[in-house]
Amino acid sequence: MASTYTPPVQLLIDELGRLPGVGPKSAQRIAFHLLKIPADDVNRLAEAIIDAKKRVRFCERCFNVADSTLCPICNDDARDSSLVCVVEESRDIVALEKTGEFRGRYHVLLGAMSPLEGIGPEDLKIRELVARIEPEGIEEVILCTNPNTEGEVTAMYLARLLKPIGLKVTRIASGLPVGGDLEYADELTLGRALEGRRSVED
Amino acid sequence: MIVSRLELIDFRNYSEASFDLTEGTTVVLGDNGQGKTNLAEALAYLATLTSFRGAPGDALVRVGTDQGIIRATVRHDDGRESLIEAELRAVGRNRVQVNRQKLQRVRDLLGTVRVTVFSPDDLIIVKGGPGERRRFMDDTLVTLATKYDAIRLEMDRIVKQRNTLLKQAQKAGHRELPTDIEVTLDVWDAKFSEIADQFGYARATLVSRIAPMVQEAYEHLAGVASPIELRYEPEWRRTGLKAALTAARGDDVRRGVSTVGPHRDELDVTINGLPGRTHASQGEQRTLALALRLAGHRLATERIGSAPVLVLDDVLSELDDGRARALLGHLPDGQVVITTASELPPAARADRIIRIAAGTIVPGD
Numbered sequence: 297m298a299s300t301y302t303p304p305v306q307l308l309i310d311e312l313g314r315l316p317g318v319g320p321k322s323a324q325r326i327a328f329h330l331l332k333i334p335a336d337d338v339n340r341l342a343e344a345i346i347d348a349k350k351r352v353r354f355c356e357r358c359f360n361v362a363d364s365t366l367c368p369i370c371n372d373d374a375r376d377s378s379l380v381c382v383v384e385e386s387r388d389i390v391a392l393e394k395t396g397e398f399r400g401r402y403h404v405l406l407g408a409m410s411p412l413e414g415i416g417p418e419d420l421k422i423r424e425l426v427a428r429i430e431p432e433g434i435e436e437v438i439l440c441t442n443p444n445t446e447g448e449v450t451a452m453y454l455a456r457l458l459k460p461i462g463l464k465v466t467r468i469a470s471g472l473p474v475g476g477d478l479e480y481a482d483e484l485t486l487g488r489a490l491e492g493r494r495s496v497e498d
Numbered sequence: 499m500i501v502s503r504l505e506l507i508d509f510r511n512y513s514e515a516s517f518d519l520t521e522g523t524t525v526v527l528g529d530n531g532q533g534k535t536n537l538a539e540a541l542a543y544l545a546t547l548t549s550f551r552g553a554p555g556d557a558l559v560r561v562g563t564d565q566g567i568i569r570a571t572v573r574h575d576d577g578r579e580s581l582i583e584a585e586l587r588a589v590g591r592n593r594v595q596v597n598r599q600k601l602q603r604v605r606d607l608l609g610t611v612r613v614t615v616f617s618p619d620d621l622i623i624v625k626g627g628p629g630e631r632r633r634f635m636d637d638t639l640v641t642l643a644t645k646y647d648a649i650r651l652e653m654d655r656i657v658k659q660r661n662t663l664l665k666q667a668q669k670a671g672h673r674e675l676p677t678d679i680e681v682t683l684d685v686w687d688a689k690f691s692e693i694a695d696q697f698g699y700a701r702a703t704l705v706s707r708i709a710p711m712v713q714e715a716y717e718h719l720a721g722v723a724s725p726i727e728l729r730y731e732p733e734w735r736r737t738g739l740k741a742a743l744t745a746a747r748g749d750d751v752r753r754g755v756s757t758v759g760p761h762r763d764e765l766d767v768t769i770n771g772l773p774g775r776t777h778a779s780q781g782e783q784r785t786l787a788l789a790l791r792l793a794g795h796r797l798a799t800e801r802i803g804s805a806p807v808l809v810l811d812d813v814l815s816e817l818d819d820g821r822a823r824a825l826l827g828h829l830p831d832g833q834v835v836i837t838t839a840s841e842l843p844p845a846a847r848a849d850r851i852i853r854i855a856a857g858t859i860v861p862g863d
Binding site: 409410411412416417418445446448449452453456482483484487 | 606643644645648649652655656658659660662663666678679681682684685686688689
């Protein structure tokens with residue numbers, strides 16, 4: 297398609313359009329917004345991006361975002377190092393941390409297995425996870441990948457890899473949202489929740 | 499459940515029209531190209547969120563406009579009414595509202611309105627390739643329980659992922675597969691089997707329930723007792739898909755596609771012991787297709803305890819007099835909408851007749 301904008305504008309729209317969750321229309325809207333606001337504001341945004349990119353890196357141990365070699369969670373000695381929760385992305389750690397329920401450490405895979413996107417097990421931080429087991433004395437791995445096709449397959453792969461090593465491997469439960477109504481749950485979630493039922497303690 | 503009123507705004511050739519449908523049989527009369535099938539399509543859209551003609555979303559919006567609306571008043575068996583509104587956009591996401599409340603996901607509408615459509619195109623169920631019969635089984639499953647829609651989508655996704663993986667393996671091209679690909683395939687196979695075994699079981703159960711109903715419907719329509727057999731017995735179901743995938747792995751890798759599984763199944767339909775697809779006459783094929791649809795409709799009625807809306811789109815022109823009379827003389831209970839270009843045969847008992855021309859209702863009836 298021939299561009300209707302001058303090259304710098306089109307380039308900006310194209311670059312913005314490559315961001316996750318930004319479609320062509322939003323890209324166009326953001327681009328024109330940026331062109332309209334004062335140059336100072338744009339510079340601040342540009343600097344923030346460059347600065348974050350320069351200073352933030354991945355934790356050498358768990359691949360969470362960090363501003364030094366290790367992330368704050370890996371640096372925290374109060375954490376139970378025998379328990380590791382495996383997630384797809386750093387943002388999942390944020391979600392899990394909000395619960396305040398988990399006192400172990402994390403491991404970020406940086407994705408999930410998806411042949412369509414060209415992501416195989418060797419593209420994920422799986423080897424690095426295995427390498428952590430011995431030195432850190434990991435006893436249980438909780439698989440917290442997303443409950444979709446790719447996340448499930450990744451969890452299955454990890455279970456097959458880790459169980460023979462003699463680790464306790466668990467999968468996060470999936471089911472009903474707390475505070476929700478049964479009638480509003482979709483059939484698959486409800487079916488899953490029924491499958492994963494447990495007996496009530498007296 | 500019945501649809502008591504259907505309003506179309508900028509849908510296909512309708513700029514604005516509303517239809518009051520009776521709870522019995524409504525007949526929509528009009529010449530070809532006036533909008534009869536469009537009306538049937540709008541009703542079916544509320545049930546499946548797709549066009550039964552396989553038209554893309556933007557084709558549903560009236561030419562020259564960028565948004566169309568299907569608004570339906572639905573009366574449930576307990577007397578409750580709901581107002582369902584689907585906004586179809588030529589570009590961008592569609593929206594659905596129930597009682598003026600926007601649904602979070604458009605797919606949440608599935609199961610609210612249930613519609614069985616029979617149209618001349620359904621001949622393809624009998625005459626077309628195995629994919630058409632798979633679609634017949636799966637669409638019928640979705641009317642019975644909407645979870646099958648999600649299961650079907652997930653299965654398609656797994657097959658796509660697995661095929662991509664097989665193509666990578668094919669390129670690797672060794673006699674022995676590299677271990678990492680081998681192990682990755684194992685996991686995808688496990689996931690595929692888990693869902694396919696469940697889906698295969700659902701299809702098999704459906705076919706065994708529906709078979710006697712097809713036989714009965716066919717006999718009734720054709721007036722002769724030709725033995726009809728429906729057979730859904732994929733080889734892989736004997737062992738479960740897991741074992742079948744293991745056995746087929748060499749083949750799959752060589753060809754770079756998944757050669758066994760629910761996506762390759764066939765539903766054999768025979769009449770007088772011969773395959774309907776190749777050996778039945780056109781008239782027999784049409785009657786058989788209608789019998790399949792009517793059986794699906796009956797099963798849905800029995801299982802859910804209330805009849806879906808039955809839409810017979812332009813079928814009278816395709817059936818001979820005897821069969822048309824047999825069909826119209828014994829319509830199943832529930833709401834029926836019949837569209838036709840010709841005047842009704844005497845056997846038809848219409849509770850209401852609506853005439854349409856060029857996307858508008860002709861007043862006077």
